[in-house]
Every structure is written in structure tokens, then in C-alpha cells.
Amino acid sequence: MQPNYQDDKKKEFGFTRKHFDLLRQKAKAYSGIHVTDDKYEMYYARLAKRLRLLKLNSFNEYLSLIDKDPEEFIDFINAITTNVTSFDREAHHFEYLKERIKANEIHSLSIWSAGCSSGEEPYSIIVNLYELARQHKIPFKLVGTDLDTNVLARAANGVYDVKAIEKYSKETKKHYFLRGVGSNSGKCRVKKPYRELVQFKQLNLINNWRFDKPFDVIFCRNVMIYFENDMKHQILKKYAEHLVPGGLLFLGHSESISKTNSDFDNVGKTIYRKRRK
Numbered sequence: 001m002q003p004n005y006q007d008d009k010k011k012e013f014g015f016t017r018k019h020f021d022l023l024r025q026k027a028k029a030y031s032g033i034h035v036t037d038d039k040y041e042m043y044y045a046r047l048a049k050r051l052r053l054l055k056l057n058s059f060n061e062y063l064s065l066i067d068k069d070p071e072e073f074i075d076f077i078n079a080i081t082t083n084v085t086s087f088d089r090e091a092h093h094f095e096y097l098k099e100r101i102k103a104n105e106i107h108s109l110s111i112w113s114a115g116c117s118s119g120e121e122p123y124s125i126i127v128n129l130y131e132l133a134r135q136h137k138i139p140f141k142l143v144g145t146d147l148d149t150n151v152l153a154r155a156a157n158g159v160y161d162v163k164a165i166e167k168y169s170k171e172t173k174k175h176y177f178l179r180g181v182g183s184n185s186g187k188c189r190v191k192k193p194y195r196e197l198v199q200f201k202q203l204n205l206i207n208n209w210r211f212d213k214p215f216d217v218i219f220c221r222n223v224m225i226y227f228e229n230d231m232k233h234q235i236l237k238k239y240a241e242h243l244v245p246g247g248l249l250f251l252g253h254s255e256s257i258s259k260t261n262s263d264f265d266n267v268g269k270t271i272y273r274k275r276r277k
Contacts, residue, residue, distance in 0.1 A: 013051055015044045019059040023047070026066065027080055030073075031147055032206035033226045035080075046079045074149060081148040082226075083117040087124050087165055090221060093250045094128035096268055097217070101132050109133050109140045112215045112242070113198075114205065115223035116144035119155025120164070122198045123190050125219070127168070127176055130197065143211075145203035156200045158190035205235055214244045221270075222252035240264065245276040 020043055024035035035043075047062065054072075056062050066073045088094070100106045109129065113122040122144040133140045146152050162180075165173055165188060173179075176194055180187035203209055205223070218239055224232050239249055240263035249264060249272040251257070257264050257272055264272040 011044065011048075013044075013048055013057075013059055015048075015059055019063070020044075022063055023059075023076075023080075026073075027077065030077060031081075031204060032231045033081075034228045034231075043080060047076070050075065050079055078148045078150045081151075083146075083148060083151050085117040085120045087120045087160075088128070088167060089121065089124070090250075090253060090270070091128075092269060093219070093221075093271065094124070096271055097129055097248075098132060101129070101136055101138065104136070106216070107138060108216050109138050110213065110215045111140075111142045111217045111219065112211075113142065113144040114203075114218060114220040114239075116146050116152075116155060116200070117148070118151040119144065119158060119190075119198070119200075120160070121219060121221070122155070122200075123158065123176075123194065126194050126197055127172060130194070140197070142198045143215075144198050144200045147202070147204055149202050152200050152202060155198075156195070158195045159184075159187055160189075162186055162188050164188075206231060209238075211242055214242050215247060216244055217248045217250070218243060219250045220252075221250060222255070224251060224255045236261065236263065240274055243274040245274060247274045248272070249274070 020040050023043060024039070027033060027035060047059070050072075051057075051059070051062055054062075054065070056065070066076045097106070111122075111125060113125065116122050122142055125142060130140055144152075144155060146155075159180075165177060168176075173188070176191060177188045178191055180189065220235075220239065224235065227235065236257060243249065248267075249257075251270045251272065253270060255270060257266070259266075263274060265275055267273045
């Protein structure tokens with residue numbers, strides 16, 4: 001359904017198609033994220049909060065501000081970035097890795113969580129794989145990156161609602177998490193030794209990024225859906241460059257790699273292995 005751009009007269013701040021187009025063009029130029037027409041109301045709702053906070057009177061003022069203030073531009077990107085995640089999301093990926101570890105098919109676990117959001121994915125990786133890797137004497141390294149600096153700060157802090165980990169057993173909760181008391185009642189926090197296993201840092205996937213060493217595994221789940229095909233192909237090519245031969249790439253449930261892709265073979269549900277050449 002197309003947004004009704006005439007509704008801007010009823011809003012606290014006038015918001016026109018021109019405002020929306022300029023803002024999403026700026027976001028795409030920076031992040032590569034393709035924003036469709038149906039995100040019009042989402043853009044208004046999230047950015048109106050910025051206008052109120054900054055005591056601005058119009059979106060014209062806001063557009064002028066983000067052009068000249070690099071810090072506010074980052075706050076703009078953070079505001080319009082969508083972060084939906086949870087613990088043990090798409091758990092079949094973890095089960096696949098567990099099976100490969102138990103079968104002695106994996107000898108190193110250098111893992112990149114690309115688009116790690118507020119940290120549930122990298123901490124899920126730890127909960128599912130760290131002890132097993134330790135038992136099998138497999139080196140374990142974990143990097144988490146995201147475009148949004150706000151969610152990265154939350155990820156590094158490792159604090160979540162207790163409900164977020166309710167699917168875990170009592171033993172798992174006790175092993176990996178601290179339960180909040182007093183003013184922190186209803187919260188939990190990943191224990192410090194496990195927080196310190198993850199190196200969190202900001203990374204823009206469309207920039208000319210490069211890591212010093214290739215990874216054994218890359219998780220990039222529910223990220224590619226935000227890019228157009230040309231950008232997807234470019235990112236997949238760079239992922240292939242940053243995986244060891246036979247390395248694994250995990251995508252989200254609605255994402256896939258074309259059978260014509262020469263870098264990856266499909267080895268399971270949204271699981272891809274880099275070809276050995």
C-alpha cells in the first residue's frame with residue numbers, strides 16, 4: 001500500500017515526499033540499505049523523536065543539521081536502522097555446527113557475526129558452541145559488527161530482559177548469565193568472561209572493509225534483505241574472500257544465494273559452504 005503523503009498536514013512536523021526521499025537517499029548513500037515506500041511512516045515516527053529531542057521545528061532544519069553535524073548524522077542512521085533479533089534465533093544453524101564439531105570436521109572457530117545488532121546472536125553462539133569447542137580443544141574467536149553504534153553499546157553491555165532467555169535451561173542460565181536484583185530486577189546480564197569473548201566494533205558493509213585473517217564461519221542473518229541485488233552480489237563476493245576454503249556462511253530464513261553463484265554451495269537450510277578451489 002502506498003503511503004498517503006497528504007497526511008503530513010496532520011502531523012506534529014510537516015513531512016513530505018521530498019523530505020522522505022532526501023532522507024532515504026542519504027541513508028542509502030551511507031549504508032547501501034534500500035528503503036521502500038512503505039517505510040514512510042516509520043521514518044517519520046522515528047525521526048520526529050529526534051526533532052523533539054533537538055528542539056527543532058521542521059524536517060528542513062533536521063536535513064540541514066545532518067548535512068553539517070557528523071554526530072547527528074550517525075544518530076540519524078541509528079534511528080532509522082531496524083534491529084530485530086533474539087536468542088537462539090534459527091537454532092538449526094547452531095545444531096549444524098555442533099554436529100560438525102562432534103564429527104571432528106571443524107578444527108578452528110573464528111566466527112564473524114555480521115549485523116550482530118544488540119548482541120543476542122554472538123551470545124547465542126557462545127551459549128551453543130563455546131563449551132563444546134573448549135572440550136574439543138578448538139580455538140574460538142568471535143567478532144560482532146553492526147552499522148548501528150547504539151545497539152553495539154548495548155551488545156557490549158550484555159544486559160537483557162529475563163524473558164529474552166526463558167527458553168534456556170536453568171543450568172544454562174546459571175552458567176552464562178547473572179540475574180539482576182533490586183533496581184535491575186527482571187534483567188539479566190551475560191557474565192563478564194563471556195562478554196569479553198566478543199570483539200564488538202562498528203562496520204559498514206558497503207565500505208571498503210577488510211579483516212587481517214579469514215574466518216571459519218560468517219553469520220549474516222536477515223541483513224541481505226535490506227540490499228538491492230548488485231550490492232548483495234558485492235557483499236557475498238567479499239564474504240567469500242573473507243572465508244577459509246570450506247568456510248561456512250549462514251543466512252536468514254528468507255535469504256538465499258543463487259545456484260549460479262560460483263563461490264558457494266548450498267549444504268543445508270540457508271547454510272552455504274565456500275567452494276575449495
